Amino acid sequence: MSTYPDTSAQELENTLAAAQGAAREFSALRPRERAAAVRAAADALDAAADELVPVAREESHLPEPRLRGELARTTFQLRLFAELVEDGGYLRASLDTADPEWPPGARPDLRRMMIPLGPVVVFGASNFPFAFSVAGGDTAAALAAGCPVIVKAHPGHPELSTRTARIVAGALAEAGAPKGVFSLIHGEEAGRLAVQDPRVKAGAFTGSLAGGRALGDLAASRPEPIPFYAEMESLNPVFVTERAAAERGDEVAEGYAGSYTMGAGQFCTKPGLLFVPEGSGIEEAVAERVRGLASAQLLNDRVMGGYDSGLERLSGHDAVRTVVPGGTGEAGERSPALLATTVDEVLRHGEELMAECFGPASLLVTYTDEAQLVAAARALRGQLTATVQGTPAEAGEGAVRELLDELRDRAGRVLWNSWPTGVAVTHAMHHGGPYPATSVPLHTSVGTAAIERFMRPVTYQAMPDELLPEALRDANPLGVPRSVNGGAPDRDA
Amino acid sequence: MSTYPDTSAQELENTLAAAQGAAREFSALRPRERAAAVRAAADALDAAADELVPVAREESHLPEPRLRGELARTTFQLRLFAELVEDGGYLRASLDTADPEWPPGARPDLRRMMIPLGPVVVFGASNFPFAFSVAGGDTAAALAAGCPVIVKAHPGHPELSTRTARIVAGALAEAGAPKGVFSLIHGEEAGRLAVQDPRVKAGAFTGSLAGGRALGDLAASRPEPIPFYAEMESLNPVFVTERAAAERGDEVAEGYAGSYTMGAGQFCTKPGLLFVPEGSGIEEAVAERVRGLASAQLLNDRVMGGYDSGLERLSGHDAVRTVVPGGTGEAGERSPALLATTVDEVLRHGEELMAECFGPASLLVTYTDEAQLVAAARALRGQLTATVQGTPAEAGEGAVRELLDELRDRAGRVLWNSWPTGVAVTHAMHHGGPYPATSVPLHTSVGTAAIERFMRPVTYQAMPDELLPEALRDANPLGVPRSVNGGAPDRDA
Numbered sequence: 001m002s003t004y005p006d007t008s009a010q011e012l013e014n015t016l017a018a019a020q021g022a023a024r025e026f027s028a029l030r031p032r033e034r035a036a037a038v039r040a041a042a043d044a045l046d047a048a049a050d051e052l053v054p055v056a057r058e059e060s061h062l063p064e065p066r067l068r069g070e071l072a073r074t075t076f077q078l079r080l081f082a083e084l085v086e087d088g089g090y091l092r093a094s095l096d097t098a099d100p101e102w103p104p105g106a107r108p109d110l111r112r113m114m115i116p117l118g119p120v121v122v123f124g125a126s127n128f129p130f131a132f133s134v135a136g137g138d139t140a141a142a143l144a145a146g147c148p149v150i151v152k153a154h155p156g157h158p159e160l161s162t163r164t165a166r167i168v169a170g171a172l173a174e175a176g177a178p179k180g181v182f183s184l185i186h187g188e189e190a191g192r193l194a195v196q197d198p199r200v201k202a203g204a205f206t207g208s209l210a211g212g213r214a215l216g217d218l219a220a221s222r223p224e225p226i227p228f229y230a231e232m233e234s235l236n237p238v239f240v241t242e243r244a245a246a247e248r249g250d251e252v253a254e255g256y257a258g259s260y261t262m263g264a265g266q267f268c269t270k271p272g273l274l275f276v277p278e279g280s281g282i283e284e285a286v287a288e289r290v291r292g293l294a295s296a297q298l299l300n301d302r303v304m305g306g307y308d309s310g311l312e313r314l315s316g317h318d319a320v321r322t323v324v325p326g327g328t329g330e331a332g333e334r335s336p337a338l339l340a341t342t343v344d345e346v347l348r349h350g351e352e353l354m355a356e357c358f359g360p361a362s363l364l365v366t367y368t369d370e371a372q373l374v375a376a377a378r379a380l381r382g383q384l385t386a387t388v389q390g391t392p393a394e395a396g397e398g399a400v401r402e403l404l405d406e407l408r409d410r411a412g413r414v415l416w417n418s419w420p421t422g423v424a425v426t427h428a429m430h431h432g433g434p435y436p437a438t439s440v441p442l443h444t445s446v447g448t449a450a451i452e453r454f455m456r457p458v459t460y461q462a463m464p465d466e467l468l469p470e471a472l473r474d475a476n477p478l479g480v481p482r483s484v485n486g487g488a489p490d491r492d493a
Numbered sequence: 494m495s496t497y498p499d500t501s502a503q504e505l506e507n508t509l510a511a512a513q514g515a516a517r518e519f520s521a522l523r524p525r526e527r528a529a530a531v532r533a534a535a536d537a538l539d540a541a542a543d544e545l546v547p548v549a550r551e552e553s554h555l556p557e558p559r560l561r562g563e564l565a566r567t568t569f570q571l572r573l574f575a576e577l578v579e580d581g582g583y584l585r586a587s588l589d590t591a592d593p594e595w596p597p598g599a600r601p602d603l604r605r606m607m608i609p610l611g612p613v614v615v616f617g618a619s620n621f622p623f624a625f626s627v628a629g630g631d632t633a634a635a636l637a638a639g640c641p642v643i644v645k646a647h648p649g650h651p652e653l654s655t656r657t658a659r660i661v662a663g664a665l666a667e668a669g670a671p672k673g674v675f676s677l678i679h680g681e682e683a684g685r686l687a688v689q690d691p692r693v694k695a696g697a698f699t700g701s702l703a704g705g706r707a708l709g710d711l712a713a714s715r716p717e718p719i720p721f722y723a724e725m726e727s728l729n730p731v732f733v734t735e736r737a738a739a740e741r742g743d744e745v746a747e748g749y750a751g752s753y754t755m756g757a758g759q760f761c762t763k764p765g766l767l768f769v770p771e772g773s774g775i776e777e778a779v780a781e782r783v784r785g786l787a788s789a790q791l792l793n794d795r796v797m798g799g800y801d802s803g804l805e806r807l808s809g810h811d812a813v814r815t816v817v818p819g820g821t822g823e824a825g826e827r828s829p830a831l832l833a834t835t836v837d838e839v840l841r842h843g844e845e846l847m848a849e850c851f852g853p854a855s856l857l858v859t860y861t862d863e864a865q866l867v868a869a870a871r872a873l874r875g876q877l878t879a880t881v882q883g884t885p886a887e888a889g890e891g892a893v894r895e896l897l898d899e900l901r902d903r904a905g906r907v908l909w910n911s912w913p914t915g916v917a918v919t920h921a922m923h924h925g926g927p928y929p930a931t932s933v934p935l936h937t938s939v940g941t942a943a944i945e946r947f948m949r950p951v952t953y954q955a956m957p958d959e960l961l962p963e964a965l966r967d968a969n970p971l972g973v974p975r976s977v978n979g980g981a982p983d984r985d986a
Contacts, residue, residue, distance in 0.1 A: 392957065
């Protein structure tokens with residue numbers, strides 16, 4: 001991890017003042033203008049790929065094809081949010097016509113839309129140096145919402161963060177966004193101070209439970225508490241039914257091995273728990289595949305240290321067998337590890353065995369009776385994802401449904417015969433879930449709905465047409481979809 | 494205030510266990526069933542009006558016509574939420590079809606909908622013993638969302654709370670809702686314990702800033718923090734332009750006097766600050782009307798004590814003149830008070846002069862230059878409402894627009910030539926606002942959007958049709974509006 005000077009108190013003050021100063025003007029940009037600014041950032045990042053990818057490679061140790069793909073995902077994401085802004089549906093415009101007969105009393109003319117919350121602090125993550133960092137999903141959503149953004153750089157890739165921020169800030173300015181609408185700060189203390197500053201109106205974070213909780217607690221304890229959206233810890237359990245194990249155990253083993261070792265296990269959706277029938281042979285099949293996989297350098301020293309101690313804690317537990325020990329290469333790379341235990345032990349030692357181990361390790365859990373799966377599901381804390389590997393015949397039966405009900409109550413995304421890694425940036429995605437997967441289970445940090453985190457409603461009552469925001473005027477000059485008297489949204493005037 | 498036994502630890506445990514036990518079954522009711530249960534509660538309350546209103550009258554000192562109207566509002570509200578459940582739009586169903594060409598990587602079949610959070614604790618308010626209490630807006634929204642509700646009774650109307658709860662619980666049970674889906678607890682300690690219980694997944698509150706903040710802090714400091722929606726303190730300022738004062742000063746004076754003394758000033762939307770041009774004569778006109786108004790008993794001793802000390806604090810302030818002193822009647826009634834100061838003093842002593850005084854008192858603030866209004870607006874904390882009294886000619890001019898922009902940034906509802914008291918229960922209403930008006934500015938506690946506070950998204954990935962909730966199945970058997978691939982919601986299969 002390279003060192004980089006922390007943002008000074010004076011620099012932070014300038015940054016916060018500039019963000020606040022830009023808020024009104026940025027929120028007042030017309031949709032096409034704001035969309036153009038966000039697209040300009042995407043274009044500039046794409047154009048700078050050959051500059052940025054090598055820096056990302058050096059700072060994150062991630063392979064080049066992955067980083068090029070991730071940058072493409074990042075700019076696609078920015079452009080998808082630009083489309084959303086132009087569409088206008090995210091404003092959730094709702095109009096009630098005046099109605100003297102409305103029970104239980106006359107109803108005035110009421111018109112509601114979403115407006116930006118104000119300056120947002122985004123904490124970049126280390127594991128996606130593009131897609132969940134400086135110009136990642138939180139930034140894209142907040143800018144699209146019309147909020148100035150202050151990114152706190154992740155110390156794992158300070159140089160990439162600085163270069164990315166320079167490109168984004170330049171592109172936004174050139175596209176006509178006000179000065180101060182985007183900036184970067186360095187250092188933990190600057191991040192903490194920003195979360196506590198009265199000019200900041202929301203925070204977003206992707207990272208560890210300890211880090212997210214500490215910052216969320218600061219946000220909640222302010223004189224004016226602010227929403228703090230932290231995406232933190234998830235085991236992403238996978239449950240394999242007896243029949244699925246019998247019919248396609250090999251396919252499951254291959255899929256699982258690929259999913260938990262993808263990106264060296266450094267995904268928030270990495271499956272860390274695999275429930276399989278005892279004696280199904282899946283353990284051996286996963287182990288065989290994992291042994292054949294290349295080792296990889298982890299993101300940075302902090303991640304490596306956390307992984308090593310997590311793996312040591314798990315593998316040293318009396319109830320855990322080491323199936324594939326993992327190992328350390330000459331340049332410090334880590335090769336994947338596979339551990340095993342039984343469902344009874346998981347239920348007995350839940351807190352110790354069901355804790356996230358970020359990196360290429362996973363715990364295989366054997367069961368002897370499918371009924372144990374429901375009990376295991378009930379012992380889970382909040383998860384980003386939960387997966388069932390079953391068979392078509394089982395889909396019509398009660399047992400799987402019961403398991404799915406338990407998983408739905410604990411997870412943000414429930415999968416069938418697929419793998420949780422790879423989170424599509426789209427409309428119906430939900431990347432969230434009950435605590436500790438996230439700090440606020442109502443929201444997603446991936447997909448278009450992520451914009452809702454940074455907006456609040458305001459209703460205008462009996463306002464003359466010329467004083468209304470354009471989106472709420474009689475003639476609907478922006479053509480945004482609007483719900484009238486509770487009906488389905490449409491774009492008519 | 495009558496005394497009533499606090500809920501014991503064992504009773505609370507039974508209540509919480511029953512709520513948790515009912516959650517799954519209640520959330521699984523089909524829309525028509527849940528709507529029928531909510532409607533049954535409304536019908537039963539209407540049928541019990543002659544039993545409930547006299548109890549409410551005795552416990553709250555509010556006049557009978559007001560209470561009958563409030564009960565009608567309450568049952569209307571329940572029925573409106575029942576309609577919402579049947580409509581299905583509140584599920585915000587969103588479907589992405591599988592798309593191997595989706596950039597930057599193949600997209601699986603993803604289907605998202607809202608599901609209930611789980612048991613909710615609702616803290617009843619004193620000032621609307623029906624509409625914001627046991628069967629009020631928070632309860633209606635949470636039940637409609639599919640969440641079991643535990644109401645913490647307000648000590649100001651324990652007997653009414655008990656009777657209301659008995660009727661609601663009975664009607665819900667008779668309509669087929671599971672046992673434990675609705676219950677009532679008494680006592681501050683029981684309320685605090687409920688907010689901290691791991692089985693409770695959200696809280697809602699209407700009342701004082703001190704009370705809401707203390708409970709919100711408990712909710713935020715749990716091992717698993719939960720959303721806590723508190724509606725607390727608001728001054729609901731009204732700004733009268735020079736021209737409005739000149740053209741219709743009398744009308745403004747009459748409207749203002751009526752609005753701030755309505756219900757003896759015991760509304761969360763009571764306007765507590767009136768900005769008028771110096772020498773406009775509005776002060777005298779308001780005073781004249783207020784002197785002619787009857788006195789009224791306040792809700793209870795606690796409210797009376799708070800009002801007396803708030804009024805004493807304000808009227809005793811060096812910068813404040815007493816225009817109408819208010820007074821105390823033989824039976825302890827309070828007659829309305831009017832105080833006055835200047836905008837310079839408000840800017841100088843913001844914290845002392847801009848604090849809510851719940852009850853029939855208001856502070857009139859004179860200005861000499863309209864530019865002072867923008868400065869005053871900038872000094873405001875978060876508000877439920879902010880109002881401008883202007884003239885049609887001004888609507889086309891810049892000065893009013895600048896003032897409205899400042900107010901929009903600080904309030905949840907912005908009004909023109911109307912009065913903030915009287916909050917319509919409808920689709921486009923927003924009853925919320927930045928802190929300290931509420932604890933979470935993203936949400937409303939009145940109107941159909943209030944249901945969103947008690948739901949979270951879940952996305953199903955590649956799930957067989959028969960394992961999906963009905964709302965997400967291919968054939969759309971419930972006919973709910975669904976957005977497909979980000980398009981406008983429609984009810985087609």
